[in-house]
Every structure is written in C-alpha cells, then in structure tokens.
Amino acid sequence: MTDYPGDVAVDEEIATISMACPHVLLLGAGASKAALPNGDKNGRSVPVMRDIADELNLTQLFPGDLKELAGTDFESAYSRMFERHDAGLDELDRRIARYFKRLELPDGPNPYDYLHLCLRDKDAIFTFNWDPFLVQSRIRLAALGVSKFPKLFFLHGNVRIGFCVRDATSGIAGRPCSQCREPFVPSNLLFPVEKKNYQADPLIVREWAAARYFLKNCFMFTVFGYSAPKTDLDAISLLKGAWGDVQKRQMEQTEIINRPGSDHEALRETWDPFIHTHHYEIHDSFFESWLAMHPRRSGEAYRNQYIEARFIADNAVPQGVTELEELVAWFRPLLDVEFAQESTSSAES
Ligand SMILES: [Zn+2]
Structure with missing residues (x-):
C-alpha cells in the first residue's frame, strides 16, 4: 500500500x-x-571447521603430536601435516569429501x-x-x-563441483564438460x-x-x-x-x-x-x-x-x-x- x-x-x-x-x-x-x-x-550434522575432527572422528588419522591440535584448530593441524607430507593426508581428504557428499537438504x-x-x-x-x-x-x-x-x-572448493582446465569451466564433478566431454575433475577441499x-x-x-x-x-x-x-x-x-x-x-x-x-x-x-x-x-x-x-x-x-x-x-x-x-x-x-x-x-x- x-x-x-x-x-x-x-x-x-x-x-x-x-x-x-x-x-x-x-x-x-x-x-x-x-x-x-x-x-x-537424515539428521547428519553439518560440522563447522573447529568441530570437524571430533564430529567426523578424524583425530586418529593425525600423528600423535598433532591429535590435540586437530581437536582445537583443525586447519592448523592439517597445515602441519601437509608440510610434513604425512601419508595420512589422502585418507583425511577422502573421509571429509565422503561425509560432505552424503549430506542432503531436507525436503x-x-x-x-x-x-x-x-x-x-x-x-x-x-x-x-x-x-x-x-x-x-x-x-x-x-x-x-x-x-x-x-x-x-x-x-x-566444494564436494559437488569440478573443473575442466582445458575449457576453464566448472560443473558437477564427474559429469562431462559440455565443451570437451571430459569429466569435471573434483576440486580440492583442504x-x-x-x-x-x-x-x-x-x-x-x-x-x-x-x-x-x-x-x-x-x-x-x-x-x-x-x-x-x-x-x-x-x-x-x-x-x-x-x-x-x-x-x-x-x-x-x-x-x-x-x-x-x-x-x-x-x-x-x-x-x-x-x-x-x-x-x-x-x-x-x-x-x-x-x-x-x-x-x-x-x-x-x-x-x-x-x-x-x-x-x-x-x-x-x-x-x-x-x-x-x-x-x-x-x-x-x-x-x-x-x-x-x-x-x-x-x-x-
Ligand atoms: Zn572441457
């Protein structure tokens, strides 16, 4: 009015x-x-970064001296692991991607x-x-x-999004790029x-x-x-x-x-x-x-x-x-x- x-x-x-x-x-x-x-x-929680190690049960993947830090400052702990080229990194990445991929919007x-x-x-x-x-x-x-x-x-990055470097386009990870038909490569998350x-x-x-x-x-x-x-x-x-x-x-x-x-x-x-x-x-x-x-x-x-x-x-x-x-x-x-x-x-x- x-x-x-x-x-x-x-x-x-x-x-x-x-x-x-x-x-x-x-x-x-x-x-x-x-x-x-x-x-x-499905009632799964959507963890924020500071809770991610606890909620996704990731602490065990960190080396002994970083376990505590992983619980209080996940990203810093991850950074240190990265610097050491720790073998556990791939598994960490996989578990996080798997968890987030399964999350679904309510109807x-x-x-x-x-x-x-x-x-x-x-x-x-x-x-x-x-x-x-x-x-x-x-x-x-x-x-x-x-x-x-x-x-x-x-x-x-995002669990559902990938990129085609050749055509510089993004789309749903795994689906074919409309230009070259190659699948979009999943983005890094961490x-x-x-x-x-x-x-x-x-x-x-x-x-x-x-x-x-x-x-x-x-x-x-x-x-x-x-x-x-x-x-x-x-x-x-x-x-x-x-x-x-x-x-x-x-x-x-x-x-x-x-x-x-x-x-x-x-x-x-x-x-x-x-x-x-x-x-x-x-x-x-x-x-x-x-x-x-x-x-x-x-x-x-x-x-x-x-x-x-x-x-x-x-x-x-x-x-x-x-x-x-x-x-x-x-x-x-x-x-x-x-x-x-x-x-x-x-x-x-
Ligand atoms: Zn392409």
Missing part, C-alpha cells in the same frame, strides 16, 4: 527493474548451521532455496562451504521451472591454512578472480554466517583487496547476517574494512535482511531508499511455507517481470 505520493509500494517494487550492478552474497559455515539447525535430511523449503530465489542472474553467491546444499537447491528449483539464478562461486595456496587449484584461482570482479562492482555486500576466523587471514586479505579502499567506495551497503544474540560490535569491527561510514546493517536472521525484505529487487529498493530518498514498503518473503512449489509460486510475479523485460529488450535490439 502506498500511503503518500512518492512512496514505493510493493507493486511498484515488483514491476520495476533498474539496477544492473550485482548484489554479492558471501556464505560461511554459519549459513549452513542456520539453514539446517537440526542437521541434514521442504530451506534458507538455501530462499537465497537462490531472492537474487537475480546479475548477482553472485560466494561460499566457503564444502557442503552440497547450494547445488542441491539449485537442481531442485530448476526442476520446478526456475531458470534465472545468481552465479555461484566456491572459494574453498588447503594448508598458514599459507592458503589458492594458486595451486585452477578452480579456486578462477573463483577468486570472480570475487575480485564482483566485489569491485557490487552495490551491496551481504555476509551470511561468516565470522572471518583468524585462520582465514589470506582469504580475508584477498576479499579486502577486491573490495578496495573503503574511502573510495561510494554508497555501498554492507549487511551482516549472524546468529541471534551475536556480538554486533565485534562483527562491526571485523567487517570494518568493508563498511563505508554508516552504511551497514547487522541482522540476527536472514528474514530481516535486504535479500528477504526486497527479494530480487534489492538493488532497486536500495536505490529508492538511499539515492532517491523515497520511503519503501517491504515485500517480505513468506515464512512457514511447507511446500517448495508454493515458495516458487510466490516468486513467480517477480520472475515474470524479469522475463517480460528481457523479451522487450531483445525485441528492441
């Missing part, structure tokens, strides 16, 4: 597409925890489905997560007729953390190049469930480099979605290099974010609020939906406008 002339009503938000710059979403392990608080479809609508549906094809999702949930969500939404998706990039050697894996090199491009050009940067741990220093400095000098950014908005009750001041400090003056928000739930309040139109809403200084009504995504079909149907009017605009512009050109 529009109450005053100049306000942006929901109908107008749905009907108007004007933003070409990308919205960039960065996902950390906290996103999977928030999306699957009770584990996957009903999941935050991962919302993330896909709330962004447009100009937008990008970057994830640090190895779990297969983004890929599974995309496959099942595509089966329901959704065809416009944000681009996906896997900053630390990197020695002390010097995360991203250059050694061609998929990861490409993903980070994409991160630089998208972060440089985005109007909004949303961080969901990533606390920028100290073990990720290289990753964070790469992100900072891509974002550039915060003083030179214009009006970009940074929003942080974290678990309820998290320390907002600490989060603000962590992400300070990504925050332009007061242009940031911290949310305790995805459903409070720009993505969920202005699905598929976050850029237009941002422009209306911050540049046009108009009052904007929220077009909040529905919560408590039990069927995926029902959720997709809710997004249909938004998608229809995008298809209509596309056919108009292709008819004009």
Whole structure:
C-alpha cells in the first residue's frame, strides 16, 4: 500500500527493474548451521571447521603430536601435516569429501532455496562451504521451472563441483564438460591454512578472480554466517583487496547476517574494512535482511531508499511455507517481470 505520493509500494517494487550492478552474497559455515539447525535430511550434522575432527572422528588419522591440535584448530593441524607430507593426508581428504557428499537438504523449503530465489542472474553467491546444499537447491528449483539464478562461486572448493582446465569451466564433478566431454575433475577441499595456496587449484584461482570482479562492482555486500576466523587471514586479505579502499567506495551497503544474540560490535569491527561510514546493517536472521525484505529487487529498493530518498514498503518473503512449489509460486510475479523485460529488450535490439 502506498500511503503518500512518492512512496514505493510493493507493486511498484515488483514491476520495476533498474539496477544492473550485482548484489554479492558471501556464505560461511554459519549459513549452513542456520539453514539446517537440526542437521541434514537424515539428521547428519553439518560440522563447522573447529568441530570437524571430533564430529567426523578424524583425530586418529593425525600423528600423535598433532591429535590435540586437530581437536582445537583443525586447519592448523592439517597445515602441519601437509608440510610434513604425512601419508595420512589422502585418507583425511577422502573421509571429509565422503561425509560432505552424503549430506542432503531436507525436503521442504530451506534458507538455501530462499537465497537462490531472492537474487537475480546479475548477482553472485560466494561460499566457503564444502557442503552440497547450494547445488542441491539449485537442481531442485530448476526442476520446478526456475531458470534465472545468481552465479555461484566456491572459494574453498566444494564436494559437488569440478573443473575442466582445458575449457576453464566448472560443473558437477564427474559429469562431462559440455565443451570437451571430459569429466569435471573434483576440486580440492583442504588447503594448508598458514599459507592458503589458492594458486595451486585452477578452480579456486578462477573463483577468486570472480570475487575480485564482483566485489569491485557490487552495490551491496551481504555476509551470511561468516565470522572471518583468524585462520582465514589470506582469504580475508584477498576479499579486502577486491573490495578496495573503503574511502573510495561510494554508497555501498554492507549487511551482516549472524546468529541471534551475536556480538554486533565485534562483527562491526571485523567487517570494518568493508563498511563505508554508516552504511551497514547487522541482522540476527536472514528474514530481516535486504535479500528477504526486497527479494530480487534489492538493488532497486536500495536505490529508492538511499539515492532517491523515497520511503519503501517491504515485500517480505513468506515464512512457514511447507511446500517448495508454493515458495516458487510466490516468486513467480517477480520472475515474470524479469522475463517480460528481457523479451522487450531483445525485441528492441
Ligand atoms: Zn572441457
């Protein structure tokens, strides 16, 4: 409902597409925890890095002097093993890949489905997560007729994603590349953390190049469930480099979605290099974010609020939906406008 002339009503938000710059979403392990608080479809837990040795029973694979470290700082322990060329590394890699590959999204609508549906094809999702949930969500939404998706990039590799070096394309690991028909080679998952050697894996090199491009050009940067741990220093400095000098950014908005009750001041400090003056928000739930309040139109809403200084009504995504079909149907009017605009512009050109 529009109450005053100049306000942006929901109908107008749905009907108007004007933003070409990308919205960039960065996902950390906290996103999977928030999306699957009770584990996957079969009750398997989705471990975060610091719990991985215990939850996957991996401690026994570490040499005696690293067993304790493996329980407290898995990545550092892994790094040391890597430096020693320890024979147990392959088995570690195999077990982690096997565990994550078996994880499955529960049947009903999941935050991962919302993330896909709330962004447009100009937008990008970057994830640090190895779990297969983004890929599974995309496959099942595509089966329901959704065809416009944000681009996906896997900053630390992924159990479902592989790469074709010859054609520099990624796809589902093991399936044939559409160019050369050779199967996509599974990505690495673990990197020695002390010097995360991203250059050694061609998929990861490409993903980070994409991160630089998208972060440089985005109007909004949303961080969901990533606390920028100290073990990720290289990753964070790469992100900072891509974002550039915060003083030179214009009006970009940074929003942080974290678990309820998290320390907002600490989060603000962590992400300070990504925050332009007061242009940031911290949310305790995805459903409070720009993505969920202005699905598929976050850029237009941002422009209306911050540049046009108009009052904007929220077009909040529905919560408590039990069927995926029902959720997709809710997004249909938004998608229809995008298809209509596309056919108009292709008819004009
Ligand atoms: Zn190929």
